[in-house]
Amino acid sequence: MKEPGYFKTIYLSVISLLKGMKMTGYYFTHLKEIQTEQYPDNRATLVMADRFRGEVIMPHNDLNEHSCTGCQACEIACPNGTIKIITKQEILADGKKKKAIDQFVYHLDLCTMCNLCIVACPTDAIKMGHEFEHSVFDKSQLKKILNVKGSKVKAGVE
């Protein structure tokens, strides 16, 4: 490409500098554009983005049912060994045995929020929650059991 001439260079650079100044000048005069969230003050009205990853959660419905079949796909997918699934054998009404989860153990202190477990889950039993205030004084509190006590797998989820 041919270099622009002496005066063309001056003209182009002045134009580009003025463009930049117009942008910052616009922001200076339009204070409603400010993006800052005053976090501890606006806790009540804080809205997190949908794709924000705070922790892994397992949604339960009103009947205390979840969709986890205990297939352990998330445990295999996790690069850090964050998830441990303890399974049990459930005896169904017709006498057949079926694999089900006893405890879905989630170590929040090991989790890097990489989202691989959510991608791996075939039944969409787990998803990323928006809670991010995880600070505790004792590390053992970060080990969480995601399935609520006494919960069952949803009917029809295989």
Added chain:
Amino acid sequence: MKTIFLISLSSLARHIHIWLEELIGNPNGVYITEMTIVGISLIVFLVVLCFFLGYAERKVAAFMQIRLGPNRVGPQGSLQIVADTVKLLFKEGLTPTAADKFLFHLAPLIMVITAMLALAPIAFAKDFQIFDMSIGVLYVASVSSMAVIGILMAGWSSYNKYSLLGAMRSGAQIVSYELSVGLSLISIVILTGSLKMSDIVMSQSDGWWLFKGHIPILISFVIFIIASTAEINRAPFDLTEAESELTGGFHTEYSGMKFAMFLLSEYINLFIVSAIAATLFLGGWMPLHFGHWEGFNHIMDYIPSSIWFLGKTFLIIFIIMWFRWTFPRLRVDQLLNLEWKYLLPISMVNILVVTLMAIMGWHF
């Protein structure tokens, strides 16, 4: 000139002078007392100014970057700078073992003193000037270029490669940009025919040079702003500090109040440069007048001259801050290219045009 205030700054100074003459009688005693008063009030003014500029800069920066800026200490964060100063006061003043102790301690003082010296001939209001010398413009140009000695001293004595690199860059930068600053100052001196600050202000009573001088003076105004931004080492020409490359440049090794002095001198220099630009190009304390709009001119006369001066100065300070928070930093070769290949030739040609204009009387 009429002012709505019964006490203007010049009459205040005159009253103090008369009062001191009655009180002391001895002219030498009066002189020394007045100098002390001027010195103390100047220091107080500068400290208040630096507090204000520090706050203003952080707010301007924040708003231009879609942030809020300081907003916790005091109303709207206005006491943030006070908190920072208290923090700096309590910090340990560390001196590197290998440093040249004498020069290391002397450098921040030289920076502040040279910065304060340059304030002497600036007219803050009508008939209100510390020292109206006949070579005001030359004096400011020469004193302000002495700041490079302080920077070189700081860089050399710190015994740190980053400090030394920053100081050397600063040397190259100030030596080159001094030329453009000087040439654009000369273009006004050609038109006024005087180096005296009060003469230069008086010559603009019928219109500011920026308007009277047509395009050549506009060009020299722009060149002055660019070159003086470089001379006071502010972004986009802050190669001497260049946080990302030199971890702070010549003041890397400074901490506590010695560091605060560098900060102080930076803001004083910013004020001086803007004050000079306001005096030479925007008419100093002269109110804005348009040819035959008698009513408009009359209203403008009612605004005190000190407000006019400070208003113009802060306008230019704002423009320089605007530069800082918009433009990316130049490389060293780009910096020198800009001066030697663009600013210097343009201002030289410009000087010829201005001279021709002055001889032919083409300005108003």
